[in-house]
Amino acid sequence: MRNFLPIAIAAATSFACQDVSVNWVWTGAITNSSLRLRVSASMGGEECDPNALKLFVSQEMTEIKSFNGLNVQKMSESVYLYDFHAQELASGPVQYEIRYGPNKTLRSQTGKITIPTAPGTPMSFHVAFSSCADEDSDPKVFGTIAQHEPLFFVHMGDLHYDNLVVNDVNVFRASYERMFASPAGQAMLGMDLPMAYMWDDHDYGPDNSDSTAPGREASLQAYREYVPHYPLQDKYLLTINSILTIGRPGATNPEDLPIQQAFTVGRVRFILTDLRSQRTPNEAENIPSKTVLGPKQKAWFKNELLHASGKDSGIGLIVWVNTMPWLDDERKWGHFKHEQTELVEFIKENNLNTKVPIIIASGDAHMLAADDGTYSPGNLPIFHAAALGRPGSIKGGPYSHGAIPGSGHFGLLHFEDDGNRVCARYSGRNDNDKELIGYDICNPQPGTTYHPPPVFVRKMTRMWRKARSRMITKWLHLTTLEIVTIGGIVIAIIALILRRFRSSKQEKKRD
Numbered sequence: 001m002r003n004f005l006p007i008a009i010a011a012a013t014s015f016a017c018q019d020v021s022v023n024w025v026w027t028g029a030i031t032n033s034s035l036r037l038r039v040s041a042s043m044g045g046e047e048c049d050p051n052a053l054k055l056f057v058s059q060e061m062t063e064i065k066s067f068n069g070l071n072v073q074k075m076s077e078s079v080y081l082y083d084f085h086a087q088e089l090a091s092g093p094v095q096y097e098i099r100y101g102p103n104k105t106l107r108s109q110t111g112k113i114t115i116p117t118a119p120g121t122p123m124s125f126h127v128a129f130s131s132c133a134d135e136d137s138d139p140k141v142f143g144t145i146a147q148h149e150p151l152f153f154v155h156m157g158d159l160h161y162d163n164l165v166v167n168d169v170n171v172f173r174a175s176y177e178r179m180f181a182s183p184a185g186q187a188m189l190g191m192d193l194p195m196a197y198m199w200d201d202h203d204y205g206p207d208n209s210d211s212t213a214p215g216r217e218a219s220l221q222a223y224r225e226y227v228p229h230y231p232l233q234d235k236y237l238l239t240i241n242s243i244l245t246i247g248r249p250g251a252t253n254p255e256d257l258p259i260q261q262a263f264t265v266g267r268v269r270f271i272l273t274d275l276r277s278q279r280t281p282n283e284a285e286n287i288p289s290k291t292v293l294g295p296k297q298k299a300w301f302k303n304e305l306l307h308a309s310g311k312d313s314g315i316g317l318i319v320w321v322n323t324m325p326w327l328d329d330e331r332k333w334g335h336f337k338h339e340q341t342e343l344v345e346f347i348k349e350n351n352l353n354t355k356v357p358i359i360i361a362s363g364d365a366h367m368l369a370a371d372d373g374t375y376s377p378g379n380l381p382i383f384h385a386a387a388l389g390r391p392g393s394i395k396g397g398p399y400s401h402g403a404i405p406g407s408g409h410f411g412l413l414h415f416e417d418d419g420n421r422v423c424a425r426y427s428g429r430n431d432n433d434k435e436l437i438g439y440d441i442c443n444p445q446p447g448t449t450y451h452p453p454p455v456f457v458r459k460m461t462r463m464w465r466k467a468r469s470r471m472i473t474k475w476l477h478l479t480t481l482e483i484v485t486i487g488g489i490v491i492a493i494i495a496l497i498l499r500r501f502r503s504s505k506q507e508k509k510r511d
């Protein structure tokens with residue numbers, strides 16, 4: 001009788017609340033024993049109890065475990081945002097359900113999620129990675145990615161293109177919600193794959209944004225609220241005893257709140273750097289203090305590289321998720337030559353990228369591209385994968401194994417670990433699942449090098465592309481120079497037509 005009462009109350013609770021539904025589920029931060037889920041749910045009426053929404057997790061041969069939301073945040077009159085941490089999981093397949101009360105299932109898992117083995121254990125697996133889609137993007141690519149059943153998906157930024165310039169967290173929250181309500185956003189979350197997400201410019205702030213972005217604080221706050229991210233620097237803080245006060249509990253200063261993360265799967269260390277919130281503007285004077293990472297994140301990053309490359313680290317390969325092109329003499333890391341040189345020197349001085357190779361996974365440029373290290377600063381192999389849905393473009397180069405612009409693009413990284421060495425194979429693919437560029441770091445084959453055009457041509461092409469897109473989408477917002485240029489071109493074409501018309505008339509008269 002004593003056990004029956006709570007069950008009866010719970011059943012009555014779930015019966016009383018009829019107007020309850022899950023809007024979306026975003027999984028991430030997968031480790032060898034845990035999985036994190038951010039869940040948005042709507043419920044109407046006073047009879048609904050937000051705390052009755054629970055996560056139920058089951059694994060083969062184990063009992064079903066339930067988890068309460070660690071943080072339940074009321075986002076509007078009827079929408080609640082939950083943060084679930086499923087813990088003490090065993091390696092192997094896992095299934096989850098979101099239920100209201102003990103029995104009312106609101107959402108069941110649709111994808112395949114596998115909990116990996118303990119870090120340091122040799123394990124072969126593959127991940128998918130890409131960036132750059134918006135609400136209007138074709139959702140097809142996400143279905144193609146899901147068919148590969150990667151262990152997780154690395155989203156390298158431009159999750160939306162709202163280019164926000166207001167320091168209002170509600171506006172940033174609304175952008176996540178709008179994206180997740182769109183067909184592309186639903187398809188992305190519909191993959192039901194754990195995700196590791198690092199932003200880039202358009203989802204952090206405006207185009208080419210940096211630490212001066214007006215919405216910086218709101219953007220940092222919204223990321224922490226919405227994203228099922230890995231721990232943010234806590235371990236590092238404990239290690240160095242707060243010599244550098246990164247992400248300390250209770251911190252509100254944006255310099256102390258970057259969102260860089262690192263985690264290990266098998267013997268692969270993934271390091272995700274935040275290249276936006278700590279960065280000086282691209283146009284700032286080219287002096288040694290000009291920075292992409294900011295001093296604190298840079299110290300953390302160097303420490304990560306040293307630690308992962310150490311003799312007893314148990315790491316066989318480092319993947320640096322470096323969201324923007326590393327190999328670009330003109331823009332992107334090309335704006336930050338001092339810092340890039342500093343990092344390259346650091347790698348050389350410490351004999352890194354030798355026993356434990358470092359490879360770069362990049363987005364931002366809407367292309368597939370691979371460089372075996374021939375042209376890359378520090379000789380780090382580079383693998384680009386984008387755009388999920390936006391129009392194609394090429395940035396930087398040369399790339400030893402080619403560069404292909406386009407939409408519907410993603411990359412696969414397959415890690416083969418024989419216990420001695422970890423090999424990585426890159427496969428750059430389109431939404432028809434055709435491999436367009438491939439490269440294996442342990443079995444390199446020659447490729448066709450892409451050489452970029454001269455800087456002048458690149459600049460002219462960019463100007464034309466920008467003007468064209470503005471003409472199509474926002475023609476009323478053209479700058480004066482653009483209006484004069486386009487007007488001049490139109491007048492010249494009309495004059496040419498009139499001239500030809502007049503001369504053909506004169507010829508007819510003469511005949």
Ligand SMILES: [Fe+2]
Pocket residue numbers: 131132158364365366387390
């Ligand atoms: Fe992009």
